[in-house]
Amino acid sequence: MVGQAGDSILIRPALACTTPRDLPREVEVLGAGRAVRALLTVAALQGSTCHFRIWCRHQSRAEFLRVHLADLPPLSVEIVMADTVLPESRRPVVLALGQRTSRRSRQKSKDALFGENLAIIAGLVPQLVGRSVIVVTNPSTRLTARLRACLLYTSR
Numbered sequence: 001m002v003g004q005a006g007d008s009i010l011i012r013p014a015l016a017c018t019t020p021r022d023l024p025r026e027v028e029v030l031g032a033g034r035a036v037r038a039l040l041t042v043a044a045l046q047g048s049t050c051h052f053r054i055w056c057r058h059q060s061r062a063e064f065l066r067v068h069l070a071d072l073p074p075l076s077v078e079i080v081m082a083d084t085v086l087p088e089s090r091r092p093v094v095l096a097l098g099q100r101t102s103r104r105s106r107q108k109s110k111d112a113l114f115g116e117n118l119a120i121i122a123g124l125v126p127q128l129v130g131r132s133v134i135v136v137t138n139p140s141t142r143l144t145a146r147l148r149a150c151l152l153y154t155s156r
Contacts, residue, residue, distance in 0.1 A: 026051045028086060030124070031096035032061035035136045037068050039094065044072035051076040057083055057097075086124075092132035095121060095147075114142050125150045 027050055029036055036054060043050065054077060056062040062079045069077055086093065098117035117137050129151055135144045 025049065026053065026091050027094060028089070028091050029054045029094040029096060030086075031094075031098070031137075032056045032058070032065050033096065035096040036094075037065070039096070039136075040065075040069065040075060040077065041072060044069075044075040047073070048075065051078070053078045053080060053091075055080050055082055055086070057081075086127045090131060092134065093128060094134045094136060095124070095143075096136040097121075098137040117143055118146060121147060122150070 029039070029052055032054060040052065043052070052075070054062075054065060056065070056079060059081065062081060065077075065079055069075065098120045099113060121137070121143060125147070128147070133147065133151070135147060137143055
């Protein structure tokens with residue numbers, strides 16, 4: 001997670017069921033795949049009061065999310081169709097977009113996956129400066145390190 005003025009904080013969750021008490025009440029989420037569905041499922045089952053704004057690039061993914069949400073307890077979710085253009089805000093951003101790991105992981109190397117997902121995230125860097133960012137995209141460790149370096153460089 002990257003804070004304001006170049007401060008960096010890496011937060012590792014203690015337990016999936018712990019409820020953070022100081023998180024903002026609104027969260028931007030870029031992506032609409034398995035990770036986002038899992039996030040929404042956990043949030044709904046925990047009775048989250050956060051408002052999630054999900055940014056989808058494809059109508060079919062948005063519809064799939066709506067169907068998934070219909071089977072969950074009530075949750076405040078807004079689905080926006082756009083090419084990952086975030087409004088001016090200080091809300092935290094969850095990056096859960098990009099290419100997924102291949103079913104036959106030997107077909108695609110980790111370096112190739114890193115390169116493809118870095119290219120997707122690289123265009124978002126100006127919109128992420130000064131915001132808290134949670135990376136859920138494969139390979140998240142390398143992407144988080146690169147994103148942190150880009151954000152620190154851009155904020156100076």
